[in-house]
Amino acid sequence: MSDLLVIAERRGNEVHSSTLELLGKARELSMKRPLTVSVVLLSDKRVQEDAADALFSGGADRIIQAVDKSFGRFNFEPYTKSLAAIVREFAPEIVLAPATTSGRTYMPGLAALLKTGLTADCTGLDIEEGTGNLLQTRPAIGGNIMATIKTPNHRPQMATVRPKTFSPLKEEYESKGELVNFGVTHDLIQTGAKLIEFHPIGEGQKSVQDAEVIIAGGMGLRKVENMEPVYRLSKMINGTVGASRKIVDSKWIGHEAQVGLSGHTVKPKIYIAAGISGAVQHIAGMQTAEFIVAINRDRNAAIFNFADIGLVGDAVEILNELAESIESEVKR
Amino acid sequence: MKILVLLKQVPDSDEVKLNPETGTMIREGVGTVINPLDLHALETALRIKEIGDHSVAVVSMGPPVAEEAVREAIAMGADRAVLLTDRKFAGADTWATSMALARFAEKEGPFDLILAGEKATDGETGQVGPETGAMLGIPVATYVSRIVELDESGITVEREVEEGKEIWKLPLPSLVSVTKDVNEPRLPTLNGKKLARNASIERIGNDFLELDPSEIGLKGSPTRVVRIGTPKLSRKVEMYEGNSIRDGIDEIKKRLAPYLEVNHE
Ligand SMILES: Cc1cc2nc3c(=O)[nH]c(=O)nc-3n(C[C@H](O)[C@H](O)[C@H](O)COP(=O)(O)OP(=O)(O)OC[C@H]3O[C@@H](n4cnc5c(N)ncnc54)[C@H](O)[C@@H]3O)c2cc1C
Ligand SMILES: Cc1cc2nc3c(=O)[nH]c(=O)nc-3n(C[C@H](O)[C@H](O)[C@H](O)COP(=O)(O)OP(=O)(O)OC[C@H]3O[C@@H](n4cnc5c(N)ncnc54)[C@H](O)[C@@H]3O)c2cc1C
Numbered sequence: 001m002s003d004l005l006v007i008a009e010r011r012g013n014e015v016h017s018s019t020l021e022l023l024g025k026a027r028e029l030s031m032k033r034p035l036t037v038s039v040v041l042l043s044d045k046r047v048q049e050d051a052a053d054a055l056f057s058g059g060a061d062r063i064i065q066a067v068d069k070s071f072g073r074f075n076f077e078p079y080t081k082s083l084a085a086i087v088r089e090f091a092p093e094i095v096l097a098p099a100t101t102s103g104r105t106y107m108p109g110l111a112a113l114l115k116t117g118l119t120a121d122c123t124g125l126d127i128e129e130g131t132g133n134l135l136q137t138r139p140a141i142g143g144n145i146m147a148t149i150k151t152p153n154h155r156p157q158m159a160t161v162r163p164k165t166f167s168p169l170k171e172e173y174e175s176k177g178e179l180v181n182f183g184v185t186h187d188l189i190q191t192g193a194k195l196i197e198f199h200p201i202g203e204g205q206k207s208v209q210d211a212e213v214i215i216a217g218g219m220g221l222r223k224v225e226n227m228e229p230v231y232r233l234s235k236m237i238n239g240t241v242g243a244s245r246k247i248v249d250s251k252w253i254g255h256e257a258q259v260g261l262s263g264h265t266v267k268p269k270i271y272i273a274a275g276i277s278g279a280v281q282h283i284a285g286m287q288t289a290e291f292i293v294a295i296n297r298d299r300n301a302a303i304f305n306f307a308d309i310g311l312v313g314d315a316v317e318i319l320n321e322l323a324e325s326i327e328s329e330v331k332r
Numbered sequence: 333m334k335i336l337v338l339l340k341q342v343p344d345s346d347e348v349k350l351n352p353e354t355g356t357m358i359r360e361g362v363g364t365v366i367n368p369l370d371l372h373a374l375e376t377a378l379r380i381k382e383i384g385d386h387s388v389a390v391v392s393m394g395p396p397v398a399e400e401a402v403r404e405a406i407a408m409g410a411d412r413a414v415l416l417t418d419r420k421f422a423g424a425d426t427w428a429t430s431m432a433l434a435r436f437a438e439k440e441g442p443f444d445l446i447l448a449g450e451k452a453t454d455g456e457t458g459q460v461g462p463e464t465g466a467m468l469g470i471p472v473a474t475y476v477s478r479i480v481e482l483d484e485s486g487i488t489v490e491r492e493v494e495e496g497k498e499i500w501k502l503p504l505p506s507l508v509s510v511t512k513d514v515n516e517p518r519l520p521t522l523n524g525k526k527l528a529r530n531a532s533i534e535r536i537g538n539d540f541l542e543l544d545p546s547e548i549g550l551k552g553s554p555t556r557v558v559r560i561g562t563p564k565l566s567r568k569v570e571m572y573e574g575n576s577i578r579d580g581i582d583e584i585k586k587r588l589a590p591y592l593e594v595n596h597e
Contacts, residue, residue, distance in 0.1 A: 011495060073498065076465070076472040101493040105474045108459035112430060112466035117554030120457035139563065141454050148559035192503030193471040196488065200496040213591050237591040270587055280563065292567065293584055299573065305566045311580040312573040322581050329585070330592065 003092035004035040005156070006060070007083065007107075009100055009163075010043060015051050017210075018098035020168035022161060023059035025125055026096065027169060029134075032127040035093070038062040038180075040086055042079060044072040047179075056175035058168060064090070066182040070189045073198065074102035077191035080109035086182055087114060092156045094134055096125075099160035107160050117151035118158040123165055124148075133157070143261045143284040164209060164267035164288060207264075208242050208257060214268045216242030216259055216286070217252070220275020220296060220315050224252040229319035230274065236326055242266065242286075244276045260285035275315040278303030295319070333386040333504075335377045336443040337410070338433055338460065340367040340452045341394045341401035364394075366401045369449035371408075371517035372510050377447050378409045379515065380482060387411045389440075393421055393432050399533050407520035407528035414440075418537035423550030426455070430463035432548060435541045437468060441505075445487060448509040450475065458509075465507035473500050477513040 004026050009016035019039065026037045039060040041047055047055075047065050055063055064086060070078045083106060087095060095110070097103040099121045111118035124137035128150070134157040136149045151157040208214055215237075217230045227241075234241050243257040259266055261281040271289035275296065276282060283306050286292070294307035295315045304310040311318055341364040366374070377388045390405040392398055393416040402413045416432055424432065437443055446468075448461035458474075465472035478490035480499060489508060491498045502508070520528070538548060546552055572580025 074493075076462070080466055101475050101491070104458055105462050105472065108426065108430075108457075108462035109466035109472065111427060111459070111554075112463040115427070115554070117425065117427060118457075118459060119555060120459055135558070140456055142456075143563065146561045146563050147557050148561070150556050150558050151554050152556060154554040191471055192486070193473070193506070194501045195498060196501055197499040198496060199498075213588065237588050239591065270591075272584070284563070291587060293587075294569070299571070304569050304571065307569045308567055309580060309583055310569045310571045311577055311584075312571065313577055318577065318581065322584055325581060326585060326588070326592065 001034045001036050003090050004029065004037050004094040004096070005064075005087065005090065005092045006037065006039045007095065007097040007103065008039050008041045008055070009098045009103065010041070013045065013048070013051075015041075015055065016098070016100075016163075017168070018100065018161075018163035019055070020058040021163065021166040022096050022098065023055070024168045025161070025166040027059040027173060029094070029125065029127055033132050036061050038064050038090065038092070040083070041065045042071040042082060043067055044069045052177075052179065056177045057172040059173045059175075061175055062178040062180060064180045064182050066184050068184045068189055070191070073195055074106065075191060075193055075195065076105060076109060077193065078189040079106040080113060081190075082182075082184055082188045083110050084113045085185075085188055087156060089182070095156045095158045097158075097160050099162045103160050107158060111158050114156070116154040116156060116158060117149075118160070119149045119151075120160055122159045122161045125159060125161070134159070139261065139284055143280040162265045164265050208240050208259060208266050209264050211240035211242075211266065211268050213237050213239035213270045213272075214242040214259070214266060214286075214289070215239055215272045215274065215319075216244065216276060217247055217274050217315075218244040218276030218282075219246040219250075220277070221247070222275075222316075224250070226316045227252055229316055229323055233319055233323045233326075236323065242271075244279075244282050273303055273307070274319055276303055277301055278306060333380070333384065333444045334441070335380060335386055335388045336437055336441070336446045337370070337374050337377045337388065337390045337405070338446065338448040338464065339370045339374065339390050339392045339402065339405060340449070340460075341365065341392055341398035342367045342452055342454045364398055364401045366404055367449055367452045369451060369453070369512060372512050372514050373447040373449050374405055374408060374410065375515045375517040376479060376508075376510055377445075378518070380445075380479075381409070389414065389443075391416060391433065391436055393417070393424070393429055395422075396535075399535075402533055403528045403531065404520065406531045407524040408518060409524060412534070413531065414534045414536055416536050416541070418548075420538050420545065420549050423553065424548065425553035425555040426457050426459040426463055427554055428548055428550075428552040430460050430467055431543060431552065432541060433460070434464045434467035435543055436536065437464070439541065444504045445482075446470075446505070446507040448507065450509055450511045461507060461509035468505075468507070471502045471506045472509075473502055473506065474509045476508050476510045479514065
């Protein structure tokens with residue numbers, strides 16, 4: 001049976017949720033074509049038992065772990081060379097990794113070393129009937145088009161996927177739970193690059209990528225003072241404030257809040273777009289939300305085509321009314 | 333020190349035409365500009381040039397019309413501009429593009445520092461920088477938001493990643509791809525423009541690079557675009573307007589109810 005490798009994303013000692021999302025997708029692909037799903041974990045520490053269990057029940061048949069102190073934080077040469085050695089040993093058909101700052105860097109390096117194709121930022125993955133090839137769909141040209149890409153004659157077929165694009169398995173996977181140690185030889189970790197410092201960002205509000213409820217503001221709020229009802233509401237419901245690029249460019253809020261093609265892809269339970277027109281680049285980042293509310297003065301605004309409910313009117317007035325109505329109910 | 337900047341020329345509008353058969357971009361007849369993010373890479377190089385005895389070359393792979401974009405780099409202050417252009421290069425994916433760029437860097441190098449943009453506004457893969465670096469077998473730092481220091485012993489950069497900021501020291505040669513936070517690109521000076529008008533842009537084809545036909549252009553590209561579509565994303569929307577706005581607000585309230593912070597005792 002052929003192999004599919006998922007390269008795990010780590011945040012410190014934790015396995016990042018994007019890894020489980022990729023495992024979920026991998027299991028789905030394995031229904032169309034038998035695949036052994038392995039997750040590759042590069043780390044400076046051995047995998048903890050509960051983390052390993054989570055990966056197995058999340059869909060992995062096998063964990064391939066490579067442990068070396070140079071894997072503490074992502075470093076280009078040790079990662080690409082070691083991953084290349086792992087791929088050569090396991091000869092997978094498919095390699096998937098999250099489109100994070102590290103995944104977007106080691107995957108091209110790996111594709112270059114292996115002389116194979118790599119598709120960036122996929123939003124869809126499927127198996128082609130007949131050939132068994134991986135069909136990789138991605139937005140390009142500012143989200144104006146969706147391109148489906150194949151790597152017909154080279155192996156492995158490689159793709160990066162934005163976090164929050166796919167869903168983890170809902171039910172626990174019955175895994176055989178095979179744990180393989182990959183021996184890292186000295187030549188694989190040679191590099192002149194050295195990490196001097198690392199400054200973690202402080203714990204602030206939940207990042208938009210992890211939020212369950214997002215209230216996002218756009219240019220239709222008209223001025224930065226009108227962000228106030230957005231913050232007020234967000235606080236009441238334990239939510240996170242999101243933004244269109246226009247208000248990020250206008251410096252009403254930091255780039256970390258930007259949703260869309262050049263910002264974050266989000267997958268909240270509820271997304272409220274207030275005064276956002278619905279440009280394709282914005283939609284690209286939030287169509288994955290479960291339930292979408294749009295508030296816009298213009299009844300023909302594009303955002304309404306992508307919403308579950310739409311309110312036509314002044315965004316500030318409606319947000320204030322909503323906040324007051326919630327407040328009076330809570331008081332009662 | 334010899335610095336090389338990778339510049340992609342991109343269409344100057346959002347209206348991009350694709351060849352429905354090959355799925356590759358049709359560049360003929362569209363105006364081209366330097367990929368806006370690459371201006372930050374060029375600016376990084378020009379600032380380094382200002383503080384020492386350094387030379388800045390730019391290279392772009394593209395059709396002959398890309399010459400105008402490359403010329404712009406001379407107007408901004410680059411010393412040398414090269415266009416890799418050859419019918420055989422057409423239809424390249426990121427692997428084949430990187431192969432040509434890496435071979436050029438090898439033949440005309442060694443370059444001490446190679447700079448790239450974060451990504452191109454059309455293809456937007458962000459892959460060409462790291463692929464080129466890997467082919468050359470040199471260290472790579474991506475998402476660089478600040479150049480901290482540069483001397484003979486190496487370059488120190490700040491990378492902006494999901495969890496915070498990293499400071500890395502890379503030996504030379506290395507490849508660094510920068511984000512738009514790294515600097516504010518300059519505008520060409522009048523003098524620069526004059527210089528650029530008369531500058532000769534070197535054109536290099538595969539006769540010079542001598543790559544195997546299986547490594548260039550569409551033939552050398554492992555990926556194939558098999559289908560182009562428009563995003564299908566619409567939902568069925570229930571609209572509230574005028575008098576029914578209150579019902580809409582109630583509907584949102586109902587949806588938000590599970591998330592309310594109820595911390596009053
Ligand atoms: C390569 C590329 C990448 C991009 N990436 C992103 C991205 O990641 N994220 C992103 O968001 N954008 C992105 N954009 C920009 C995008 O094209 C739009 O310009 C942007 O999303 C518009 O922001 P907006 O909806 O806030 O503003 P506008 O388009 O100006 O819309 C304002 C809306 O508010 C409405 N309005 C006005 N007054 C009121 C009122 N009183 N009450 C209620 N509604 C009102 C208007 O009817 C209008 O629909 C990108 C563009 C490009 C080319
Ligand atoms: C719709 C569509 C989707 C595509 N998807 C993929 C895909 O998933 N995988 C794939 O391998 N190819 C893909 N391609 C092909 C890819 O766009 C081309 O290979 C392109 O020449 C380089 O990729 P890019 O535009 O993504 O550049 P990026 O990798 O985003 O560019 C990053 C940096 O590399 C440098 N650079 C890039 N191109 C050049 C150049 N020609 N000359 C000099 N410097 C350069 C610049 O500094 C630039 O800022 C796609 C093409 C289309 C039309």
